[in-house]
Amino acid sequence: MITIKNLHASIDGKEILKGLNLEVKAGEVHAIMGPNGAGKSTLASVLAGREEYEITEGEVNFDGTDLLELSPEDRAREGLFLAFQYPIEIPGVSNVNFLRTALNEIREYKGQEAISAKDFMALVREKSAIVELDAKLASRSVNEGFSGGEKKRNEIFQMAMLAPKLAILDETDSGLDIDALRIVASGVNKLKSPENATIVITHYQRLLDYIVPDFVHVLYNGKIVKSGTKELALELEEKGYDWIKAEVDKH
Amino acid sequence: MSTTLSINKLAKFTTALTPTSLTFSQDVIKDALAQLSSSEFPTTRNEQWKYTRVGKIAAIEPQVKTEYTRKLPKYSIAENAVTFVFENGIFRSDLSYGEVINGVTIKPLTACTAAELVSVGKLAKIEGDVFNSMNSAYASDGIYIHIASNTIVQKKIQIIQILTGNQTVANTRNYLFCDKFSKAEIIFGAFSHDATNSFNNVVTEILVEENADLTIDKIQYEEAGNYTIATENVQQAKDSTFTINTLTLNGTIVRNNLTINVAGTNCTTNLNGAYLLKENQHVDNHTVVDHLTPHCNSNELYKGVIDDKATAVFNGKVFVRKDAQKINAFQSNGNVLLSDNASVNSKPELEIYADDVKCSHGSTTGQLDEEAVFYLRARGLSEKSARHLMVSAFIGDVLEKIESEDVLAFTQKILQERFGWEF
Numbered sequence: 001m002i003t004i005k006n007l008h009a010s011i012d013g014k015e016i017l018k019g020l021n022l023e024v025k026a027g028e029v030h031a032i033m034g035p036n037g038a039g040k041s042t043l044a045s046v047l048a049g050r051e052e053y054e055i056t057e058g059e060v061n062f063d064g065t066d067l068l069e070l071s072p073e074d075r076a077r078e079g080l081f082l083a084f085q086y087p088i089e090i091p092g093v094s095n096v097n098f099l100r101t102a103l104n105e106i107r108e109y110k111g112q113e114a115i116s117a118k119d120f121m122a123l124v125r126e127k128s129a130i131v132e133l134d135a136k137l138a139s140r141s142v143n144e145g146f147s148g149g150e151k152k153r154n155e156i157f158q159m160a161m162l163a164p165k166l167a168i169l170d171e172t173d174s175g176l177d178i179d180a181l182r183i184v185a186s187g188v189n190k191l192k193s194p195e196n197a198t199i200v201i202t203h204y205q206r207l208l209d210y211i212v213p214d215f216v217h218v219l220y221n222g223k224i225v226k227s228g229t230k231e232l233a234l235e236l237e238e239k240g241y242d243w244i245k246a247e248v249d250k251h
Numbered sequence: 252m253s254t255t256l257s258i259n260k261l262a263k264f265t266t267a268l269t270p271t272s273l274t275f276s277q278d279v280i281k282d283a284l285a286q287l288s289s290s291e292f293p294t295t296r297n298e299q300w301k302y303t304r305v306g307k308i309a310a311i312e313p314q315v316k317t318e319y320t321r322k323l324p325k326y327s328i329a330e331n332a333v334t335f336v337f338e339n340g341i342f343r344s345d346l347s348y349g350e351v352i353n354g355v356t357i358k359p360l361t362a363c364t365a366a367e368l369v370s371v372g373k374l375a376k377i378e379g380d381v382f383n384s385m386n387s388a389y390a391s392d393g394i395y396i397h398i399a400s401n402t403i404v405q406k407k408i409q410i411i412q413i414l415t416g417n418q419t420v421a422n423t424r425n426y427l428f429c430d431k432f433s434k435a436e437i438i439f440g441a442f443s444h445d446a447t448n449s450f451n452n453v454v455t456e457i458l459v460e461e462n463a464d465l466t467i468d469k470i471q472y473e474e475a476g477n478y479t480i481a482t483e484n485v486q487q488a489k490d491s492t493f494t495i496n497t498l499t500l501n502g503t504i505v506r507n508n509l510t511i512n513v514a515g516t517n518c519t520t521n522l523n524g525a526y527l528l529k530e531n532q533h534v535d536n537h538t539v540v541d542h543l544t545p546h547c548n549s550n551e552l553y554k555g556v557i558d559d560k561a562t563a564v565f566n567g568k569v570f571v572r573k574d575a576q577k578i579n580a581f582q583s584n585g586n587v588l589l590s591d592n593a594s595v596n597s598k599p600e601l602e603i604y605a606d607d608v609k610c611s612h613g614s615t616t617g618q619l620d621e622e623a624v625f626y627l628r629a630r631g632l633s634e635k636s637a638r639h640l641m642v643s644a645f646i647g648d649v650l651e652k653i654e655s656e657d658v659l660a661f662t663q664k665i666l667q668e669r670f671g672w673e674f
């Protein structure tokens with residue numbers, strides 16, 4: 001699905017990613033954990049195509065295409081989805097209107113016909129139910145006046161609408177109470193299939209009780225320094241990151 | 252010894268104009284000529300004209316055009332409307348159409364008696380106002396609309412002004428009277444056809460009597476290279492409602508002077524404006540809402556989107572006079588700059604002399620939120636669609652206040668054609 005090789009990225013001349021390698025296959029869930037400042041959100045931003053970051057080295061192959069050559073919209077059209085850590089409020093732009101435009105531009109990119117208004121509304125109803133998002137919220141201005149939990153649910157609702165091949169959840173769990181966390185996680189689980197994959201970026205092990213990863217990676221100082229199974233997350237929860245830092249810094 | 256002769260541009264300009272033959276009060280014409288003889292075109296030293304230069308207008312060498320039979324393409328905003336067309340301030344009966352509406356008198360000022368025009372000039376201030384004075388002394392024609400008391404006009408009415416020719420100067424004068432308990436919506440469309448370096452100076456006086464309800468839709472869509480100064484002086488009597496929607500879609504220099512005297516209690520006043528500029532356009536909206544009486548509401552919302560090297564000016568003044576208690580007056584101006592070379596001068600002003608009022612005003616100018624643009628792109632929207640969506644949402648606040656579907660459809664069509672924006 002996605003192969004990241006020796007990825008180096010910097011912002012304002014400061015190198016954040018320093019040779020990151022990662023491979024995610026279809027049907028898999030990967031968790032990326034790490035201490036603050038390790039480069040977790042940078043990885044998400046770089047993959048989504050934020051232009052502030054400069055890629056100095058490395059390559060990203062996304063299902064056969066060179067991801068780094070694509071504009072942010074073309075990455076989305078190729079099937080990449082980023083659930084934002086801080087979803088943006090856009091006053092006056094209706095959630096469903098923009099999603100319809102997005103969906104149709106994606107379909108056009110793939111050479112498909114535009115979705116009919118009727119089918120679109122049916123899709124909205126079906127997908128908003130997955131994250132228990134009130135239909136009223138679905139048609140309001142994007143994230144405007146939404147609570148923290150509603151914003152995150154709205155991210156997963158959008159993900160459900162766009163049905164991406166690869167979803168990257170950037171700290172989707174931060175700031176969520178346990179009920180909201182459960183709803184968001186169950187939404188993600190319902191969308192899981194053998195054809196798609198998920199990268200869950202998180203600071204806390206808590207989310208991984210609900211979204212069970214196939215692999216857990218530790219990102220530290222711009223590189224993945226340790227990979228394992230879900231047990232690694234539990235170990236990190238228990239022991240913190242210091243032992244990993246010590247292990248890495250020793251070398 | 253040498254003498255320096257200063258040439259008065261205004262005097263030279265008006266010499267080329269034809270004095271009005273309309274049956275206005277002689278006092279109005281006399282005052283206007285007196286004002287002109289002691290004036291010059293305003294400069295940016297004049298506070299009222301600080302950000303708008305009229306040098307391009309002053310430089311026109313007005314041409315007298317006498318032939319008004321040329322076929323013109325159909326300019327229209329509302330289909331099936333009673334339509335009166337003026338070319339350069341001259342009535343074109345051959346292009347006008349529509350049936351008689353009961354209780355409504357609509358005709359060109361040239362067809363009016365002195366008695367009908369007796370109040371013309373009462374609202375439009377001559378003193379210190381060069382363009383009102385010029386209009387009062389040199390108006391060629393314009394529309395007269397009288398809506399009888401208790402008349403609810405359901406039929407659409409549109410007044411179309413078309414500027415044509417090179418260096419044409421049109422002085423168009425309109426007079427609207429809505430008698431007690433009447434209700435109407437009137438569309439004013441300003442266009443141009445093959446016009447260059449031409450100037451339309453329009454003055455409209457509007458009386459909204461007790462309990463009357465009048466909506467004006469003012470659509471400005473003259474080609475680049477032409478100039479407009481449009482002045483409305485409105486007076487509201489008690490219990491009346493007045494709404495004006497000003498949509499500026501093109502024109503190189505457009506100056507709107509909108510003054511509303513709220514002279515009766517329990518009035519509602521709505522001022523909505525949208526201006527969408529690009530290239531070298533300059534659009535200036537000066538508005539005054541003067542609350543003279545208690546228990547009234549006014550709502551003002553002007554929004555602009557400014558691209559390329561265009562400049563916009565907003566100067567909104569709200570007066571609340573000493574005895575005008577229990578006033579709710581809200582004013583807001585918002586601007587989005589789409590280019591580094593675009594600029595806005597926005598000055599909201601409140602002058603309150605009463606002590607029991609609710610008033611607010613605000614002005615914002617900024618660029619599109621780049622984070623939001625990225626967010627939309629990350630969902631698959633092209634950068635262009637993302638920006639259009641955000642611009643539409645921004646200006647949509649104003650457009651959603653417009654009730655006329657014809658006006659909305661027309662505006663959307665122009666925005667699509669001119670800017671590629673979908674709403």
